[in-house]
Amino acid sequence: MIRVDGLRKTYGDFPAVVGSDFEVGDGEIFGVVGPNGAGKTTTLKMLAGLVEPTEGTATIGEYDAGDAEMRRHLGFLPEESPLYEDMTARSYLRFFADLYDVPREEATRRTEDTLDRLELEHRDRRLGDMSKGMKRKVAIARSLVNDPELLIYDEPASGLDPLTTNYVLEFTRDLAERGKTVVFSAHNLYHVESVCDRVVIMNRGEIIARGTVPEIRAEHGETSYHVFTTVPVEETDVVGADVTDAVDVAADTAVDATPDTDASAGPETYRSVVADMDAVESVRSAAEKAGGEVVDIRTREPSLEDIFLDLAGRPPETRDDGKGRPVAAQADGGVETLDGDGGDRSGHARDDGGAR
Numbered sequence: 320m321i322r323v324d325g326l327r328k329t330y331g332d333f334p335a336v337v338g339s340d341f342e343v344g345d346g347e348i349f350g351v352v353g354p355n356g357a358g359k360t361t362t363l364k365m366l367a368g369l370v371e372p373t374e375g376t377a378t379i380g381e382y383d384a385g386d387a388e389m390r391r392h393l394g395f396l397p398e399e400s401p402l403y404e405d406m407t408a409r410s411y412l413r414f415f416a417d418l419y420d421v422p423r424e425e426a427t428r429r430t431e432d433t434l435d436r437l438e439l440e441h442r443d444r445r446l447g448d449m450s451k452g453m454k455r456k457v458a459i460a461r462s463l464v465n466d467p468e469l470l471i472y473d474e475p476a477s478g479l480d481p482l483t484t485n486y487v488l489e490f491t492r493d494l495a496e497r498g499k500t501v502v503f504s505a506h507n508l509y510h511v512e513s514v515c516d517r518v519v520i521m522n523r524g525e526i527i528a529r530g531t532v533p534e535i536r537a538e539h540g541e542t543s544y545h546v547f548t549t550v551p552v553e554e555t556d557v558v559g560a561d562v563t564d565a566v567d568v569a570a571d572t573a574v575d576a577t578p579d580t581d582a583s584a585g586p587e588t589y590r591s592v593v594a595d596m597d598a599v600e601s602v603r604s605a606a607e608k609a610g611g612e613v614v615d616i617r618t619r620e621p622s623l624e625d626i627f628l629d630l631a632g633r634p635p636e637t638r639d640d641g642k643g644r645p646v647a648a649q650a651d652g653g654v655e656t657l658d659g660d661g662g663d664r665s666g667h668a669r670d671d672g673g674a675r
């Protein structure tokens with residue numbers, strides 16, 4: 320459905336996106352993740368045809384991303400979705416349905432159905448009097464008035480309470496189950512991990528990893544083992560293992576001499592965090608030598624966040640873009656000093672949801 324080739328955006332001399340390549344299949348939930356300033360919004364706006372790429376192409380189905388006709392098949396949710404404060408949710412959604420020439424009855428059925436699924440109450444309340452979460456739900460409903468095949472959501476759950484966040488994430492899954500393709504950005508990696516089929520991780524305009532979360536984990540992350548013993552184990556007794564690595568992987572002490580408070584592992588247990596099975600065995604023999612035993616062993620998969628912190632912390636020449644190509648160093652990452660819109664067709668706070 321989406322094909323991105325060498326997509327690049329510079330604002331003045333500042334490279335906001337440094338040449339991205341990826342594809343998104345029909346019905347996929349595709350995550351674009353990374354910290355503030357990574358280039359997520361710029362990428363999404365280029366896909367939505369709201370920002371003109373400096374180089375490269377993005378095609379959506381048969382259309383170029385800049386094609387006006389493409390927008391009829393697209394629902395775009397901007398990061399900030401200012402709504403017309405004096406309108407009610409119902410009148411606002413009707414207004415957008417009219418922009419897309421959706422017949423009245425169909426528009427009413429569609430928006431009421433979406434608002435039911437999002438459990439939005441008080442549909443005749445002024446938008447200006449709604450909570451942030453309610454406004455976000457209305458903005459999501461707006462992205463669906465034209466029944467698009469592709470949804471591009473910029474930080475859909477950002478700043479929402481955990482309950483509303485859950486609704487939004489579940490709703491996103493629900494959309495994909497109904498055959499929609501969803502591209503969404505997030506800096507909360509947990510949101511992405513729980514919902515996306517595939518992701519690209521961006522940092523300073525570059526893609527630094529890509530794939531399904533298990534693929535990224537297999538390629539960039541290491542499993543650690545938490546071994547619970549009835550006696551403390553001396554770090555020097557953990558032989559045949561790279562204890563230093565274990566510390567890195569788990570961001571924890573390799574051998575914890577204080578009793579563990581994790582009651583489910585039993586009273587008075589001590590935790591050793593190690594990187595491989597040889598080390599697990601050496602913890603076992605050390606514990607037995609000290610008159611104790613191993614009572615539990617748990618594996619810990621690194622989260623996307625662990626992997627991201629590891630990758631982003633490495634110098635660029637030691638990374639690749641997930642396709643075996645080295646990631647280029649960027650001159651001046653994250654400095655927000657440039658002005659001018661640099662070809663941003665959208666402006667920053669327009670309330671048109673891509674309906675032009």
Ligand SMILES: Nc1ncnc2c1ncn2[C@@H]1O[C@H](COP(=O)(O)OP(=O)(O)OP(=O)(O)O)[C@@H](O)[C@H]1O
Nearest residue numbers: 330335354355356357358359360361653655657660
């Ligand atoms: N119109 C613009 N003019 C100049 N610089 C811009 C413009 N838009 C974005 N940038 C810069 O490009 C970089 C990437 O911005 P972008 O909004 O794409 O990041 P992001 O990953 O979406 O960040 P956030 O999570 O904070 O929204 C930032 O350094 C930003 O300051």
